[in-house]
Amino acid sequence: MGLKNFKQCPSPSCSTCGLKNICLPKKLASEELKAFGFIIPHSKKVFKGDKLFRKADSFKYLYCVRIGSFKTSVTSPEGTEQVTGFYMPGEVLGLCGVSSNSHYCDATAIEDAEVCVIPYKKFEEFCNKDSQLNKNFLSVLSAEVVRGHKNLLSLGSLRADEKLASFLLDLSQRYEARGYSRTEFILRMTRGEIGSFLGLKLETVSRVLSKFADSNLIEIHQKRVHILNLAGLKAILTEECRPE
Amino acid sequence: MGLKNFKQCPSPSCSTCGLKNICLPKKLASEELKAFGFIIPHSKKVFKGDKLFRKADSFKYLYCVRIGSFKTSVTSPEGTEQVTGFYMPGEVLGLCGVSSNSHYCDATAIEDAEVCVIPYKKFEEFCNKDSQLNKNFLSVLSAEVVRGHKNLLSLGSLRADEKLASFLLDLSQRYEARGYSRTEFILRMTRGEIGSFLGLKLETVSRVLSKFADSNLIEIHQKRVHILNLAGLKAILTEECRPE
DNA sequence: CGCGTCGTTGATTCGTCTCAAGAATCGTGG
């Protein structure tokens, strides 16, 4: 793992970070928040396309996304890649390394990004002392399990248009939670990555998005999405048979 | 949640439990193991078809399977059920409740079963005192995330026969880890439940299993499975195009 | 400006679902 892809930055301060209310140390009192900041020696820049960690890398750090977006993926022995999630600022990367001391998936920046690097050993010690932080951590882990279950539901029992609708709605909701527009945003990932995530081919993703545009549910130009009819998208998920 | 489906049993003792080396309190010293046993007030019998907990039930307990098997499932607002996992003795149920104080999925006994009931509050306190137990718990949570990723890979990028092969191999491996035969076991779940889990219809499950039997990879009579050619099953997952 | 990556769209093929009927098994009560 060469360091060439990374640029170390001065220690970030959690106290002044805009994400402090949604990130790992949320709800910490200002004293503890300050102390927590000290266990983070530095943040890292990761450039588009570069990997933050790979499967089987030894697990030493957790990462909080500060800026940019990541995908995580697993690759079967035969070489097929499956995207398992997209991560935006305030979300935690590396959780599936906790159980085995080595990472289970790859994490790749899908745009230039910056992460906080949290040494897991120190973090663990801190958790043992601070029950609020420990609670947060368990909560984040459990939420990751829930996220997985939602994805299973999506992959296992939805049709292509339902998958895409649910995908767009999920993004919409997460952008809104971060203070951005819930109706206008940019798809940071390619059609192929969306397809891998949803169990579809990139052509199908493209087709369905075009169909949504034809039905005036969305406007889409390349990576720019504008949701025109939020209720209509939701309706796709609830209606048994959609009208043409 | 009536209690009629459950039968309380005297407090089980972790020290004498046959699963102590694979269950939550694994690796605990005998003193701690004994102390841990005391926070478990009782075990519960759950009969086939009954639910241990439902989505949105308030989260107060974790459950360790002692005897029997469970499925977990989530149901979309429109009523389609998706099975998210099968659980056998030594595995922990209720993990996705940790993040939100209420359960996220349903857990249903697929055969008569018995679980240890762990009050989460007390468990949390115990974890704060015992770093080995805390470690185990994090490990179990993280393993659950990994399990989810594996399922995603299976649901998202495999064909029907590959899904079934990978499903059988997973069962085989888990039975072996529990001291049972890895080539002969009983499918506790129905074809429909397997199908829901794998994103297939029950007819497809049945067809593929018959095809495996025709190819002498397995013998199957109802729920009884006998794997004749373990390597052959694995080959299905690695070969690009299988011969007829 | 030219090249590579990414996205769109069309024609055709293939895999899985759907619908349907029948067989095997289990549980229950007479």
Place this chain on the structure above:
DNA sequence: CCACGATTCTTGAGACGAATCAACGACGCG
């Protein structure tokens, strides 16, 4: 113990949705 209905499983024929193959267009970077 056997008869009964209720599940569960198997198998077939046809329909449909998504994959595949292929060509072209749009954008971004050097």
